[in-house]
Amino acid sequence: MKKLSKKIVFVALLLVGSTALGYALSRDNVVKAEGKPENKVEPKLANKTWYFLGDAGDSRTDATKYSLVADEDRPCGDKLQEVCSLSAPDDGTGHPNMSAIVSGTQTVSNRISAAFPSGSAPTTNETVTALRAISE
Known part of the structure; x- marks a missing residue:
């Protein structure tokens, strides 16, 4: 039992x-x-160097105004007035991803705007890597 x-x-x-x-x-x-x-963890996309091909009046944050190929007629560093190059990941369509987070909670677009403070001379930062003269 x-x-x-x-x-x-x-x-x-x-x-x-x-x-x-x-x-x-x-x-x-x-x-x-x-x-x-x-x-x-979201993978961080590799940054590329993009060149701003816009003219006076074009938006610096318009991704379609950037190219991976520099314009020889718009050299970086001659005057410090406009974006010449920036560092950002590709958005998948051959343009910089303006919404990508690049610094804390700041996007590429935010960092471009930060490089051009109102009432002060433009400066470079971790996103805007070089400046040039404004093209008319």
């Missing part, structure tokens, strides 16, 4: 343990299926 009760206790514990393990595993899958965020 003692052997039988030990077997019953053993089988009961085995069933309870299996049930608990099954529940835990299925609950984990339900949480993943519900789209709960997992601790994933």
Whole structure:
């Protein structure tokens, strides 16, 4: 009789343990299926050097005004008035990603604006890497 009760206790514990393990595993899958965020790190995209080909009046933050090829007629460094080059990741369409985070919570667009403070001379920063004369 003692052997039988030990077997019953053993089988009961085995069933309870299996049930608990099954529940835990299925609950984990339900949480993943519900789209709960997992601790994933977004890969940082490599920056490229972009050259501003815009003229006076063109927006410095218009990504379509940038190229990976410099314009020989607009050399960097001759005058410090306008964006010449900037460092930013590609947006996937062959233009700089103006929404990419580059410094804390600051985007490429924010850092371009920061290089041109109101009432002060423009300066370079980690995004705006060189300046040039304004093209008419």
